[in-house]
C-alpha cells in the first residue's frame with residue numbers, strides 16, 4: 263500500500279501521500295544504512311520514479327530496495343521534493359500568466375472606458391462650399407461647427423485651391439481675431455488640406471467667422487459656431 267502511495271497519485275491525494283512518506287521516512291532515513299550503496303538502482307532510476315516518469319510496473323522492482331535503503335530513500339525524497347517544487351512553480355507560473363492576461367484586459371478596458379488621450383482634431387470641410395468673397399460669410403450656408411476642446415484643425419480647402427502657405431483665422435462677428443494661425447496646404451488624394459494647431463480653450467462659445475486666405479490676399483469667410 264505504501265509502495266503505491268509513493269507513485270500513484272490516483273489512489274491518494276498528495277497530502278495523504280506525503281503523510282505516509284513522512285511516517286515511513288522518519289525510520290527509513292536512518293535505519294537502513296548502506297554506505298557501499300549495494301544494489302542501489304542509481305540516480306537516473308530514482309529520478310524517473312520521483313518524477314513519475316517510470317511506469318509503476320517497471321518501478322515495482324525497485325520499491326523493496328527504496329524502502330530498505332536509507333541513502334536511496336533520502337535521495338528519492340529530495341528528488342521528489344524538487345519535483346513538487348517544480349510542479350508548484352509551473353502552477354504558479356500559469357496562475358501568474360492568467361493574472362497578467364486579466365490585468366492587461368482590465369487595463370485595456372479601463373482606458374477604453376476612459377478614452378484614449380488623443381489630440382482632438384476638428385475637420386473643417388470647405389470643399390463643397392461656395393467660395394465666398396470678402397469678409398462676409400455666405401448667409402445661406404450652414405455654419406461650420408467646432409468644439410472648443412479641439413487642439414488641431416484639419417481644413418479641407420475649396421476644390422481647386424492651390425498648395426502652399428495659407429493664413430487661418432477665427433474672428434468674432436465684430437471682426438476681431440480670437441485665433442490666428444497658419445499652415446502649408448498640400449494636395450493629397452485630390453483634396454488640398456491644411457493642418458494647424460489651434461487652442462480654443464480660452465475662447466468663449468458662440469458665433470464666429472472662420473477665415474482663410476493666401477498671404478496678402480483677401481479673406482474668405484465662413485460662419486462658425488464654437489461649442
Ligand SMILES: [Zn+2]
Pocket residue numbers: 296299300301302303327331332333334335
Ligand atoms: Zn540504495
